[in-house]
Amino acid sequence: MPSAALPLSAVDLLQVRALEERAFNAWPARQTVFHRGWIFRLAGGFTKRANSVNALEPGAPFEGVRETAEALYALQGLRPVFRISPLVSDSAQQALEDVGYTVFEPTCVMQARLTAGGLQSTSVEIAQTPTPEWLDGFAAANGVAEAHHATHHAMVQSIALPCAFATVRHQGRAVGFGLAVRERGAVGLFDIVVAPGHRGQGHGRALVQALMQWGRAGGAESAYLQVRGDNATARRLYAALGFADIYRYHYRVPADR
Incomplete structure (x- = not known):
């Protein structure tokens, strides 16, 4: 299973949570549903960031979350998309993999001091x-x-x-x-x-x-951004301007959709 983040020893989950909150606020979905430490974001299918299931709390319980999300997104005519940050537990990732959710678009969150x-x-x-x-x-x-x-x-x-x-x-x-x-x-x-x-x-x-x-x-005092892991040109530019990787995330979607 691909890693969603740097090794946990190198990741400050409180820092991750703070950056995740800021990013949600900075790119608002049209609708949000809160569910047991998770947030379901909806925007009519426009952009993955605004149409994905995200953990709000480190290791938030996953029991029933996939089924609830699949039903909610189906009501909106959308496929379920899970965004896997370091806040998502290994067991939740494994549960998604076990039912055929596949990984795509690994992304790095980078930060620089100003x-x-x-x-x-x-x-x-x-x-x-x-x-x-x-x-x-x-x-x-x-x-x-x-x-x-x-x-x-x-x-x-x-x-x-x-x-x-x-x-x-x-x-x-x-x-x-x-x-x-x-x-x-x-x-x-x-x-x-x-x-x-x-x-x-x-x-x-x-x-x-x-x-x-x-x-x-x-x-x-600091700046942060998100960049796809395969965008080597952008990553070089950001590194030259003082940005360094803080954590990573990826998306998971059902394999047959």
């Missing part, structure tokens, strides 16, 4: 609210289907915490986007994306640096 200097970037526009141009460009750059734009825009606009909406331009045209959400001394960076024809030119680095700077100016 320090003075080295974060300056003058080529990035930062707005406190999303403009229609930003919402459409951000969705398009992230490959969001037109049919999901309304849901995507509503989710972004429902974030209750302080936000930064970043744009980088080339010859006046927006070619890169990023979102940051600040809470309790940490700033989360989400969906840093640059249009394919403009990658490898430093735009991604400029976006990350600008959002880190914004977070620090607002009192954040």
Whole structure:
């Protein structure tokens, strides 16, 4: 069974729980159901993060959770997706594996301390609210289907915490986007994306640096982000900016769906 995390001796579960809470707040689902230490997130099928079953408490009991989740997601016309963080017990993972749930999309959560200097970037526009141009460009750059734009825009606009909406331009045209959400001394960076024809030119680095700077100016002491384990280019960039792995997670779905 693939590991969802670094060795438990290297993982502070209280830190994991705090980062998980922040990430849930930063990318809100349209509906949430709490169930015995678990949270079922629902957003009409748009994004796995907002349509998955997540542990809220370390080692939360799993008895009946799968059956309840499968019934709830079926009512919504969705397949059940379990997001496996270090808060999920080994026995819960084994129970899912035993009934044929398969692993996909291993992801790393990385964190960096924010320090003075080295974060300056003058080529990035930062707005406190999303403009229609930003919402459409951000969705398009992230490959969001037109049919999901309304849901995507509503989710972004429902974030209750302080936000930064970043744009980088080339010859006046927006070619890169990023979102940051600040809470309790940490700033989360989400969906840093640059249009394919403009990658490898430093735009991604400029976006990350600008959002880190914004977070620090607002009192954040650390930054965190999520990146797929197979995205070697992004991981190199983040490591160069001081980010290191804190923990990992993956998803599990029924094999026949």
